Amino acid sequence: MKNNKEVYKKLREEYSAEEIANFAMIPHETTEKEAKISKEEFAKLRLKRRAEMSEKERLLSGLLNIKYQMKSYVDSSYFDTSFNFANILGSYLKLVDRKQKEFSEDISIHPSRLNRILKGKEKIGKKLAYRLEGHSGGIIPAIFWWKLMQKEVEQEILTEIEMKAEEKKQVNYIVYKTKNKKIA
């Protein structure tokens, strides 16, 4: 089996460097000693860069971290009760360093409503999702907040057996009656 250097040499006979850059990303081949030195030097530079990030960069990084964690969760097929809307909004407030009162003023909602949302006692509507997107400067899109909320609602529908039974008592007319209870 050919090594990367030999494969690259062969590819260069057929393609230009630009064409190769469009279809491959190929590692630099060095001696073990050189690679070790390079790696150690880079580790130092990387950690220095992270330590020297500006406040604005940290904020952007934190917002994008929340955004992509949300995306990964809403795209997945599992439910995690700790990754709920209230907790994520709480993490958001912590990241952007806003007290509940300040934040309710920021997005023009009553503090008691925000408090109910943060306690998981109230769901958000589309309008609030839009305001949350606006508050992050568009970094975390409304659709992500909305999907996070909807995933929670989905889980509730699947697990709220008592409430489902209770609400069904309020139905006065059933259009289709089946003997097979599994269908109902």
Place this chain on the structure above:
Amino acid sequence: MKLRHRETGESHEAIIDLLLEEDWKVIEKSDSFSFNWKQEKKRTVNKIRLKNESEIQGLVSYEDIPKEFRIHLHLIENSQQNKGKLKKYDFIAGCLIARTCEIAFEKNYNGFVSLEPKTELVFLYKNKYGFEEMGNYLFTELSNSERLIKEYLTYEK
């Protein structure tokens, strides 16, 4: 994310997921890939395919380096039919890079993705993807990583 059919210009929904054991058997038997992907088994290897197809259009191998808060890209290669002027689909490598940027944000690494490319290709990667130099490596982070995600994975329209 979408791959563009070069001839028709049509976009096709694509998916990136982990390479499975059965995929290794296919790769080892086929001549779709030029590099020795077997030696990438020690790293995480992802594949990109069209949504309703199993054919692998491209591969990426990377390493998660938590101590340095980064994902290190090791190797990317499009399948044979996606190389050169007559390639079948566009955006394969871009999607694979963008997905690693996304992972680097999820892990709170500031979207930091590094690579140590062949010297001859450094300028091209900088130019095409906005990578910057740091020591002997290239890297992308923050706004540039987010730009790559938006450009290639396009979740928000």
